Amino acid sequence: MSSTAVGIASTDDRGVDGFTAAWQEWHAAQEARLADPHGFLAITSLHFLTAEPERFADAPGVWSTAAEGVLVRLDPEDRLEVDGVVITGEHRFDPIPERGGINAVWGDVVLEIARRGGYDILRPRHPDNDLRVAYHGTPAFAPDPRWAVTGRFVPFDEPRPTTVGASVEGLQHVYDAPGRVEFELSGETLGLTVFNGATPGSFMALFTDATSGVTTYAANRSVQIAAPDENGAVLIDFNRASNLPCAYTDLATCPLPPAGNRLPVAIEAGHRIPYERS
Structure with missing residues (x-):
C-alpha cells in the first residue's frame, strides 16, 4: 500500500x-x-461556572451559568467585545454546545467562554502570562x-x-x-x-x-x-x-x-x- x-x-x-x-x-x-498571544500558554485560570455568581481576579464582572446560558454582570467601567459587538452591563450568552466556545475581548485579554465535559467554563487568556512569555x-x-x-x-x-x-x-x-x-x-x-x-x-x-x-x-x-x-x-x-x-x-x-x-x-x-x- x-x-x-x-x-x-x-x-x-x-x-x-x-x-x-x-x-x-x-x-x-x-x-x-x-x-x-492568546494561545493556551496565555491561560491564567480555569473556572467552572455555577449558578452562584462569582467574581474572578483575572476577568471583569460577575459570572454564573444556568440552562439559558452563561451570564456576566459587568461593572460600569467594563466592556467586552464579541465579534465586533460591544457588551456592557448584563449579558446572557446563548447556550454553548459541547466543545464549543466564544471569545470575548477585554482590552488585550481574551476571555474564553466554553463548554467542556458538560460544564460551562471561563478561561482568561492574558498575553503577559509568565508561561507564555517564558516559552522557548x-x-x-x-x-x-x-x-x-x-x-x-x-x-x-x-x-x-x-x-x-x-x-x-x-x-x-x-x-x-x-x-x-x-x-x-x-x-x-x-x-x-x-x-x-x-x-x-x-x-x-x-x-x-x-x-x-x-x-x-x-x-x-x-x-x-x-x-x-x-x-x-x-x-x-x-x-x-x-x-x-x-x-x-x-x-x-x-x-x-x-x-x-x-x-x-x-x-x-x-x-x-x-x-x-x-
Missing part, C-alpha cells in the same frame, strides 16, 4: 530533504500556535521517514459514542468514533480508535506508547490523519505526533486516549516532554 495512494507524497517522491523540510514547516506552525519551544525527535506508516481505515457499522477521561480529574468527554486505523510498526500489527478530525473526512487519534512518561508526555499525544482514499488507505505520520495543551498547563481539559489506544511500542517521533514539565 503506497502513501501516494492517500494523496501524500511518499519519501521516495520528495526525498529525505523534502520530507524534513515539510516536517520543519509543520513544526514551525505548531510553535507559532503555542506562542500566540517544544523539543521534538528528529523527523524520520520510518515513522510515517501506511495503514487502513476500518469503519464501524455506525459511529460509536466513546467516553474518555480528561486531564482534569472527574471530567469526561464523549466522542463519536467512526472506526479504527490498522497498521504495522516495529513488526507488530497495531490499531487506533479514531475520532473525527478538523477537516471533513479526516481523523484524529489520541494515543500513548512505550515512550509516554519517559521521553514523551505521559497522558496523551495526538496525531492527525488525512481522509482515506477510495480503498481505505491512510498515512499515519507519527513524526507529527503533537502535545495537547495539558502537556504544558494544568488549566487545560484535554481528553485522554481510549483504553485500546495505548500502543506497546516506543514511538520515538514527534513532540517530546515540554521543558515546562521537565
